[in-house]
Amino acid sequence: MDSRVLRRKRRCQFAAHPKVMVKRARKDAGKMRIPLEASLAELQETAKNCKACDLWKNATQTVFGEGMPSAKIMLIGEQRGDQEDLQGKPFVGPAGKLLDSALVEAGIDRKTVYVTNAVKHFKWEPRGKRRIHKKPNAAEIAACRPWLDAEIAALQPKVIVCLGATAAQTLFGRDFRVTLHRGEFLKSTLAPFVMATVHPSSILRAPDEETRHEELKRFIADLKKISRAIS
Ligand code: URA
Numbered sequence: 001m002d003s004r005v006l007r008r009k010r011r012c013q014f015a016a017h018p019k020v021m022v023k024r025a026r027k028d029a030g031k032m033r034i035p036l037e038a039s040l041a042e043l044q045e046t047a048k049n050c051k052a053c054d055l056w057k058n059a060t061q062t063v064f065g066e067g068m069p070s071a072k073i074m075l076i077g078e079q080r081g082d083q084e085d086l087q088g089k090p091f092v093g094p095a096g097k098l099l100d101s102a103l104v105e106a107g108i109d110r111k112t113v114y115v116t117n118a119v120k121h122f123k124w125e126p127r128g129k130r131r132i133h134k135k136p137n138a139a140e141i142a143a144c145r146p147w148l149d150a151e152i153a154a155l156q157p158k159v160i161v162c163l164g165a166t167a168a169q170t171l172f173g174r175d176f177r178v179t180l181h182r183g184e185f186l187k188s189t190l191a192p193f194v195m196a197t198v199h200p201s202s203i204l205r206a207p208d209e210e211t212r213h214e215e216l217k218r219f220i221a222d223l224k225k226i227s228r229a230i231s
Contacts, residue, residue, distance in 0.1 A: 032146055040069050040114075040154050043147065047120060053143035055121035055136070060085045065116025065151050072230050073108065074157035074191070075099075076148070077117045078166035078199060082131050085122035090115045095200040099163075102200070102216065106223035114155055118170040119144045141170055152190055159226050160191045164199025172196070183222040185229070193229045197222040 032052050035042055044064040050056060063080045066089055075091075083093030091099050103110050118141055124131040136144075148170065152160070162168040162178075169176050171190065178196050188194040203219060206212035 034146055034150050038150065038154060040065070040151065043150050043154060047147055050120065050144075050147070052146075053121075053140045055119070055123050055140055058124065059121040061088050062120050063088055063090055063117070063122070064120060064147075065114055066090050067114030067116075068112065069155065071112055071114035071155060072158040073113045073226060074152065074155055074160045075113055075115045075163055076160065076167040076170070077115070077163045079117050079119035079133075079136050080122045081133055081201075082122070082124070085124075085131075090117055091200075094204055098200040098203060098216075102220050102223055105220045107227045108223060114151075114157065116148070116151055118148060118167045120147055136166065138174070141166065145170065157191050158230055159193040159195070160188075161223075161226060162194075162196040164202065167199075168196035183218075183225065185225075193226065195222065195226065 032050070033046065035046060038046070047062045047064050050062055056062070063084050065074075067074075077091060077095075080090060081093045081095065084090055084096070090096070099115075100110055103113065119136040121144075122131075123134045123136050123140065125134050126132070160171075162171060165176075165178050168178050168181075171188070171194075172186070176196070178198060182197050183195065186194045186196065198215065198219060200219070203212060203215045206215050
């Protein structure tokens with residue numbers, strides 16, 4: 001195999017061993033006062049006061065993950081949008097609506113899925129009266145990582161799906177490219193099945209109706225693979 005392909009292949013495999021992950025999570029959790037072996041409900045309560053980075057200052061509230069503690073599938077987005085920030089729930093705005101209908105098409109009931117984000121506060125900048133989404137930076141993503149690790153440890157999902165580059169790079173490193181590995185099951189110690197696909201917002205941003213339709217079809221096909229993996 002071409003050495004560049006091999007290097008890329010190695011890079012996309014999540015490196016941290018569970019023991020390393022637990023050690024790192026414990027260290028970070030200690031600093032951030034994340035209760036060890038906490039339930040999702042306890043984590044959610046503690047996260048309300050998180051000030052690990054400055055994003056809390058302009059956000060309405062911490063928006064933690066949501067779903068049944070017995071959920072087998074964990075979906076990870078980037079960060080909440082305007083609606084999510086106001087309502088205190090993940091994926092309830094336009095991207096969430098698209099996600100819901102794609103899940104239905106793939107035969108997955110959203111009520112059986114745990115949905116969270118790499119970053120738990122809304123980062124935005126004002127444009128007139130509107131709050132425009134701003135991409136979180138590496139420091140903000142790193143500051144939020146212990147919460148994601150704690151959620152994964154508490155839920156122990158069978159499947160993890162990263163929606164978009166921010167979530168995928170949070171788990172697989174900054175060199176990871178969703179465009180190269182989209183829809184593949186990746187070797188990872190985080191869960192038996194781990195996959196990255198596009199973020200639903202990218203489908204909403206498609207330049208024309210035909211592209212949007214094609215992208216939605218591909219997204220549903222990725223979700224169907226997950227549905228098959230857990231059946
Ligand atoms: N986009 C995300 O990544 N997460 C949300 O919760 C909403 C929009």
